[in-house]
Amino acid sequence: MSGRERVRTVLDSRLVQRAVILVIVVNAITIGCETSAYLMERAGDLLHTIDRVALAIFVLELGARLYAYRAAFFKDPWNWFDAIIVAVALIPASGPTSVLRALRILRALRLVSAVPSMRRVVGALLTAVPGMASIIGLLVLMIYIAAVIATKLFGDIVPERFDELPRSLFTLFQIMTGDDWGNVAQEVMEHKPWAWIFFIVYILMSTFVALNLFIAVVVNAMNEDGEAVRQSRAEPSPELESVKRELAAVNAKLDQLLMRERPEELRSPADR
Amino acid sequence: MSGRERVRTVLDSRLVQRAVILVIVVNAITIGCETSAYLMERAGDLLHTIDRVALAIFVLELGARLYAYRAAFFKDPWNWFDAIIVAVALIPASGPTSVLRALRILRALRLVSAVPSMRRVVGALLTAVPGMASIIGLLVLMIYIAAVIATKLFGDIVPERFDELPRSLFTLFQIMTGDDWGNVAQEVMEHKPWAWIFFIVYILMSTFVALNLFIAVVVNAMNEDGEAVRQSRAEPSPELESVKRELAAVNAKLDQLLMRERPEELRSPADR
Amino acid sequence: MSGRERVRTVLDSRLVQRAVILVIVVNAITIGCETSAYLMERAGDLLHTIDRVALAIFVLELGARLYAYRAAFFKDPWNWFDAIIVAVALIPASGPTSVLRALRILRALRLVSAVPSMRRVVGALLTAVPGMASIIGLLVLMIYIAAVIATKLFGDIVPERFDELPRSLFTLFQIMTGDDWGNVAQEVMEHKPWAWIFFIVYILMSTFVALNLFIAVVVNAMNEDGEAVRQSRAEPSPELESVKRELAAVNAKLDQLLMRERPEELRSPADR
Amino acid sequence: MSGRERVRTVLDSRLVQRAVILVIVVNAITIGCETSAYLMERAGDLLHTIDRVALAIFVLELGARLYAYRAAFFKDPWNWFDAIIVAVALIPASGPTSVLRALRILRALRLVSAVPSMRRVVGALLTAVPGMASIIGLLVLMIYIAAVIATKLFGDIVPERFDELPRSLFTLFQIMTGDDWGNVAQEVMEHKPWAWIFFIVYILMSTFVALNLFIAVVVNAMNEDGEAVRQSRAEPSPELESVKRELAAVNAKLDQLLMRERPEELRSPADR
DSSP states (O other): OOHHHHHHHHHHSHHHHHHHHHHHHHHHHHHHHTTOHHHHHHHHHHHHHHHHHHHHHHHHHHHHHHHHHGGGGGGSHHHHHHHHHHHHHHSGGGOOOHHHHHGGGGGGGHHHHHSHHHHHHHHHHHHHHHHTHHHHHHHHHHHHHHHHHHHHHHTTTSHHHHSSHHHHHHHHHHHHTTSSHHHHHHHHHTTOTTHHHHHHHHHHHHHHHHHHHHHHHHHHHHHHHHHHHHHHHHSOOHHHHHHHHHHHHHHHHHHHHHHHHOGGGTTOGGGO | OOHHHHHHHHHHSHHHHHHHHHHHHHHHHHHHHTTOHHHHHHHHHHHHHHHHHHHHHHHHHHHHHHHHHGGGGGGSHHHHHHHHHHHHHHSGGGOOOHHHHHGGGGGGGHHHHHSHHHHHHHHHHHHHHHHTHHHHHHHHHHHHHHHHHHHHHHTTTSHHHHSSHHHHHHHHHHHHTTSSHHHHHHHHHTTOTTHHHHHHHHHHHHHHHHHHHHHHHHHHHHHHHHHHHHHHHHSOOHHHHHHHHHHHHHHHHHHHHHHHHOHHHHTOGGGO | OOHHHHHHHHHHSHHHHHHHHHHHHHHHHHHHHTTOHHHHHHHHHHHHHHHHHHHHHHHHHHHHHHHHHGGGGGGSHHHHHHHHHHHHHHSGGGOOOHHHHHGGGGGGGHHHHHSHHHHHHHHHHHHHHHHTHHHHHHHHHHHHHHHHHHHHHHTTTSHHHHSSHHHHHHHHHHHHTTSSHHHHHHHHHTTOTTHHHHHHHHHHHHHHHHHHHHHHHHHHHHHHHHHHHHHHHHSOOHHHHHHHHHHHHHHHHHHHHHHHHOGGGTTOGGGO | OOHHHHHHHHHHSHHHHHHHHHHHHHHHHHHHHTTOHHHHHHHHHHHHHHHHHHHHHHHHHHHHHHHHHGGGGGGSHHHHHHHHHHHHHHSGGGOOOHHHHHGGGGGGGHHHHHSHHHHHHHHHHHHHHHHTHHHHHHHHHHHHHHHHHHHHHHTTTSHHHHSSHHHHHHHHHHHHTTSSHHHHHHHHHTTOTTHHHHHHHHHHHHHHHHHHHHHHHHHHHHHHHHHHHHHHHHSOOHHHHHHHHHHHHHHHHHHHHHHHHOHHHHTOGGGO
């Protein structure tokens, strides 16, 4: 067994995998604790130390995996996922940018790649996305068109909601989720009483498309089942197979009977 | 190859179709940019020029399609869709009405007819509508009845929500979407404490009907699957076909055996 | 043809049924118009006249149906539905009670019994209810328990929401629909910071049960499909039937062959 | 029949089970009445007496069941459920803690264990939970990560919503339910205009995962159906069975024919 194979065995052992999961969970908790001023005052150094140790373990584990699998390492998208998360975690150490520091918690996402059942769930979620591309495209197109119309028609009346295209997009996304749309509509309707047409058409259409997006996902999920039923139909049933075998035996015996009596006629029953 | 056939080949070529999609996308973006005062100040002329060029391309493409397909042009509803959108886009050029100018962005909907996968999605959405007609009718009837009752009972108490039938319809649509209904109900209940009966019955019934509307769509979508399974049952399975062929051969050989020995008896085994 | 049969033929004729639907729709519109002070001032007499004529037509039609079908009239629940609606419509004429006057619009519900497709939809909705009884019972039990707890714990703190059991029930129904629950919870949490446990547990549980209520309806709707597939499996397939017929013929011919040669052995092949 | 068997027969009799259900319902109503100051003033003693009698009946019934079933009593999880509820109900009698007194209403949950159809529903709900564990875990992970990020980025700007991790968790749970998220986002966006990215990504992702949680439940519920169809496929159809029997008869008769003529060849048709 070469050194690389030994490293692979160690990495794939249950103990190491559980240890990595434990480090991820502990690190996620310590990063959460760092948001508390009270805890930072009392145990700030400890939290930072744990954080640095956890990061070191991640780098080590990733390096070991890279050494053990070499080219194969880059074939598994989950390895890319882990590598990017660890890489992002290494950046904030070099700069004081608050956003990047806040994103350190994304390391907790490594839990997804470390726990097999979560990996499967996320995989299933992602495979559902391509089938929904057209409906998502339609939804985005609808929101864009509605936002352009709303900006032109209502931009002067309710500038705090529709003054520019980005703000209109945000407002219309909010309306699509059904949050507080009554108030937005009423603000506009004070000046343009016919504006209810716009809002109701928009809500009905976006809800209908979103509903169908939902249905697309459900139907896709169901199709696996339907597929399974159809496949079970396509493959020969064992019952019918035994019928066929028996029938072949019957046929063979009849051939015997026929051949035994007038073998010369067997091949040409038509010319009798 | 006639001139019309050559035009058809050009129109259906991948390059031309992609170019049209590109023009639609670029035009949608420029119309979006026109909503920005900042961009209009700096690049207003450019945006208007692109807009006019895009419109010219749409008119040209539509004319070419009309020339190439003649009567067949009007058989495809998507051609009607495109023709109406381009026609609407030509109107605002002749008048300064703000609403019509805002509707120019509807041109972006041409993306739906230009991208085949979007065409299919919209087609699927539209075929789902007729099956829901009865439930939608029931929902509209319920909202109308509730609005008449609410106008009569609560019109004097909360006039800003229920003074006239149209406003009641709007308020009840808002309540059906679940937006802010608690506040509306509480305003009314300050004067008529028993009003909760109306609101809760209305919410339960409209939600239940809307839920069934939803289920109707899902079940319709599923039925294609169920249909497929049932059809696969109805069509003769290849397995069973081979059993039948073999059985026919067995039968024919038995006839041979019987006929060979006492051919006169074969047709009348009963009178033996 | 007796007089009763002639009345039946007239009542069931397409023309009469469409006329009744028209009267229902016109009456629904005029009752809606009566809510408008502007229209009542100008055309109040006309609206009242139409209303009275429509009611007379309903009474006449119902009387004719009762005469034509006699005992059979009371077997169809939709006739009961119509009779009750018309009876309710006759009451307000005798008294000035505003609530009963407002309920006159319920006459528009006759549209449901007059249009066959709506009848089917409502029938389907009602058949779905018994299957959901247990889950609805569970949901009601949960809301009741939560309301008693909320009244005892939060009644003194936020009396405008939880002072008495009925008000708590209303508030908790509102929270279950997800309307404005964040504010309600925050009001309570100002005094009892641990109250988030109550609200989050309540929202998770009620949403989960409501979700399963929804699933029960979907699964019931699907079961018809599943049922159909299972039935199509249970009934003999025509394919297999022809195989069986052919096999019976083969068997009969073999009997002929066996009997012809050594008929005495046919019945007892075992003792050879 | 021993004493224990007689007790069992009595406990399982319909009359006793209905009586227990009645006591549960009456007790739930009286505990509800105790929340009303008006009723407590007038009939407080009566309510307390009913409560104590009901509790005594519960203890008695549970004791009888324990006596009748002994060890088997602890095998049914519903008995544990009843025992814990009654035990909790006995605690508040010994102390004046308001929370425990409020939890007395949990006794009404005994209705679930006493009514068989509710028992089945709750059983079905609980069996659905394990299949959703991974998706729930993913959802919790997402909310946790988002809460840490929000606390770090928005904690100083909108302290009343994001100052500490627990409050951020509550706010993000509220946003996930779609309640009032527009206002929360706008408060933050006044200081950090790019915050819409955070909120929209969070809403899209959490809604998508919650949607898939929902789908997992539906698909699980459906699978029973699919399972049933597949099983009905696997078990031998009675049709095919009769075909096989007939074919076996045909085969046996052919063997007779063959054996009768040249019995020595029957076992070795290959060497002819």
